[in-house]
């Protein structure tokens with residue numbers, strides 16, 4: 001095959017064995033790659049009801065058909081497993097040369113099962129898989145681990161992904177790092193690695209990848225590379241995602257002090273202009289990306305020099321969400337999270353909740369062991385991050401994520417725990433973004449901006465952001481399916497303004513793979529992948545109420561700014577949700593029907609979770 005390696009690597013950690021399974025054309029075309037491969041494998045290999053931190057929970061890494069080729073922004077990999085944070089489908093995407101290396105080594109995906117008796121990492125060296133003791137790396141931070149593994153197995157052409165102490169200590173939102181500054185952040189995939197005693201995965205690939213129409217692809221990519229230097233991607237190139245912070249402030253959509261406010265009085269001090277003039281030192285790119293949106297900041301102070309990659313979500317979560325308007329602290333907090341292996345969004349939102357609990361007297365100084373856990377307290381923020389990673393003191397509670405922590409603490413704190421399905425929300429105040437509130441909460445992985453990115457509609461004035469409408473159901477469904485295609489081809493969503501129609505994607509897919517494919521076939525595959533994720537969640541116990549927004553979004557109107565008074569009522573949400581289910585061909589309660597699953601070629605899911613129509 002072209003584009004695909006056509007091979008899945010099975011790894012059994014308990015036995016320290018591996019074997020290869022051939023992936024046929026039918027499988028590849030039906031599930032595209034990346035996201036599609038991962039959810040198909042997760043559905044097939046995950047025992048229903050499996051404990052996410054048990055050896056039986058399969059851990060899947062997958063790349064797309066464009067990985068290893070010249071297609072811009074295609075250096076992405078996905079990792080999936082049942083999430084220890086949500087108890088539903090877990091999923092995180094990141095960039096890295098690791099993705100290209102895996103394809104060049106001759107694999108589209110790796111399926112890891114079991115638990116190693118002792119800490120281990122494995123090294124995929126083209127066709128050979130080596131298992132190497134990692135006892136000496138246990139407790140070592142992510143950056144140091146990646147460097148040392150590279151040295152140990154032989155050098156510059158080895159790519160490594162790794163967990164830090166947070167993953168080892170089973171923090172439920174631990175992440176996975178590659179290329180120093182890139183993280184597969186969400187839903188606790190690092191904890192799943194830690195539960196398997198798996199510290200790192202190293203890859204050397206030397207085989208390359210063949211594409212079907214090299215000349216046609218070169219021509220198409222030349223145009224894409226040129227457009228990436230044009231006006232659409234300018235903000236990403238010049239300032240990167242931190243530009244969103246002051247924009248969200250202007251439209252009163254910047255969650256502040258655990259979503260008590262939607263504007264932050266210190267936003268200017270952490271905004272892109274102020275930070276850019278003082279601390280940005282370099283723009284860097286993910287593997288194979290001509291945009292280079294990642295703007296590194298170097299802060300030198302009495303604590304030493306800290307170089308970090310601070311994108312918008314981290315600025316929000318460790319900044320306005322925690323009431324911190326001191327950029328050097330945010331820079332240090334991001335570096336700490338990255339080294340310890342913690343998802344910055346979940347970390348910040350969980351700490352923001354704890355700060356509100358503390359200020360309301362729900363958590364006391366006794367609970368925090370003397371830490372003054374108030375909003376804006378920079379020292380407390382840094383100290384608590386470290387405690388979370390090592391499960392010390394208050395960190396033990398907060399390592400559970402905001403949903404579990406609030407259920408443990410009770411006293412009404414569940415009402416301001418800002419998550420959906422257990423996944424802490426990113427930095428978009430949803431009360432004044434009514435298309436987004438639907439898309440962020442129907443998301444199969446929990447509260448997420450990247451499963452439909454409906455803020456494109458709300459924030460660019462394409463819909464009336466203050467009015468709930470049935471038509472948002474269709475828009476969310478279409479976007480979710482399109483994003484399933486993106487995440488299966490494994491393209492960065494920041495190229496969406498340039499490469500965004502199913503026709504364009506189908507043409508590129510045909511040039512790479514040689515499979516004549518129409519936009520409709522690709523859209524059908526996207527819909528199939530999304531439905532399979534939903535079927536997986538239903539099988540694992542998803543319930544209708546799991547899709548409601550956090551209570552605060554439906555009860556506490558925004559207090560100031562241009563969105564003052566905005567709130568999402570239950571009636572508004574139900575109106576949009578029912579319309580969404582209709583568009584999906586599901587029951588009004590959000591359950592996939594047998595008919596829809598069969599229509600998409602998901603016979604096993606239809607049999608196991610499909611609901612007869614009219615029920």
Ligand code: SF4
Nearest residue numbers: 286289291293492494
């Ligand atoms: S646009 Fe940014 S996040 Fe996307 S691939 Fe390029 S550097 Fe990475």
